[in-house]
Amino acid sequence: MPFLRKELENALRIDVVWDRYLDNSLKSLTREKRGGASSRMKVKHDSKMPKGWQNFLHNNDNKEELFCLFSQKSVNWHTENFKEVYSTDGCPVLTNSSANDTSALSPCNHHEEADTRMMVHVGDAVNKGHSRILIRSVDSDVVVLAV
Numbered sequence: 001m002p003f004l005r006k007e008l009e010n011a012l013r014i015d016v017v018w019d020r021y022l023d024n025s026l027k028s029l030t031r032e033k034r035g036g037a038s039s040r041m042k043v044k045h046d047s048k049m050p051k052g053w054q055n056f057l058h059n060n061d062n063k064e065e066l067f068c069l070f071s072q073k074s075v076n077w078h079t080e081n082f083k084e085v086y087s088t089d090g091c092p093v094l095t096n097s098s099a100n101d102t103s104a105l106s107p108c109n110h111h112e113e114a115d116t117r118m119m120v121h122v123g124d125a126v127n128k129g130h131s132r133i134l135i136r137s138v139d140s141d142v143v144v145l146a147v
Contacts, residue, residue: 011083012130014085015085015121016087016088017114017118017121018070018114021064039055039059040059042065043065068089071088072089072094074087076096077096088105091109092106104124105124108120115137115139115141116145118135118137118145
C-alpha cells in the first residue's frame with residue numbers, strides 16, 4: 001500500500017492487475033509441474049508474513065487470497081477525489097472511482113494472465129482521456145504486448 005500511495009502522488013489513475021488461477025487450464029497444469037507441492041496458508045488482514053515466501057507463492061490458493069486482500073485494500077483507502085484506483089479481483093474489477101464504470105474492464109473472463117489483461121486496462125484508460133500511461137512489470141512478455 002505504501003508503494004501505491006507513492007505512485008499515486010504522480011498519477012491520476014492506477015490500475016493493479018493480478019493473474020487469475022483457473023482450474024484445468026494449460027497454465028495451471030504448467031504451474032503444477034514447475035512448482036511441486038506447497039503448503040496452504042490462510043491469508044487474512046492480520047496474517048503474519050510466511051517464513052518460506054517462495055513456497056507460499058507456489059500455492060495458487062495462497063496467491064488468489066493475497067491478491068484479493070490487496071485488491072480490497074487498494075480501493076478502500078482514502079485518496080484525493082480525482083485520483084482513481086482500479087484493481088482486478090478475479091474476474092471483476094474493483095474501483096474507488098465515483099463513476100464506478102468498469103463495464104469495459106469487468107468481467108474479463110478471457111484473460112488468465114495479467115499480461116494481456118493489462119492491455120484491456122490501458123485501452124480503458126485511453127478511452128477515458130488518459131494520454132500518458134506507464135506500465136510497470138518485470139515480465140518481458142508485457143513489453144512485447146505493449147509495443
